[in-house]
Amino acid sequence: MLDFPTFCNRLRERLELDGASWDTQLNVVETFDLDSLQMLELAVFMDELGAEVFEEIVPQLQTLGDLYDHYVKRITSEERW
């Protein structure tokens, strides 16, 4: 399982995002004004980590903390099985 800094670095590289303070409170969607293409890249990135993002929970996943918590929950629930 990725730790939080590694998760952030991978996401930053993947979406080619710069600047801002990358902490759990950072609202990625608003701060970087992600467009539809970047939202799709974000969804594919989460899929690859084993943390599929279902459409109904997208509005709840705004901050880095939300995204990382979702990833951790999905990974740990997979591991239990």
Place this chain on the structure above:
Amino acid sequence: MSDQPSDAGMDVESYPVPLPRGADTVAPLIGRKVALRPIVPSDYDFLYQIATSPDVLVGWRHRGAAPPPEQYAQVLWQGVLAQFLAVRKDDGKPIGAVSAYNADLRNQCVSLAVLIAPEFERRGWAMEAGFIFIDYLFKVWNFRKIYLESLEFNVRSFWSGVDKLFRVEGCLRDHEYHDGKYWHLYFLAIYREEWAQAAPRVLPASVVSPEDSDQ
């Protein structure tokens, strides 16, 4: 009598041709949330409804002109090389269509259009349907590039990809009239080489490299 050996005694394993392949040679048409399937006549009503919806008309090929229903099937296939219905992967319900038209096989390019029902707009469905289809077009035909036209206010939804995946090939300034003003019309192109780089970022591995993901 020929001196050539007959096929009868040939060792098939050492014969220098690839093993037979079937459906695995065709690009998969299933993404994260969207799948593409062939259009059948019973889909025409749905397509006519969304193609003539006031919310969609400005972005679709007809550009505000609604064709008569009895002529729609003909209009739908006019100049088309390939087109599919886009459906939800989870329940198979139709959400739109993707179309490749005005193919120029001599110069190896084609134009792309994506039609999406208004309730699925700006939620990533159209983009995914378009990308699955682009991957299909590049895998099935030897196109160098795929063109798309986009009005100024629609380019905003994929602006991060402009000059990386989407190359601006031209722009007609203040070209199209909508809602009281004239808007630029952009001509964009996706190049085969750049698509190969971008595809793994926007499509599941099962689409981009189905052989690898099967393992």
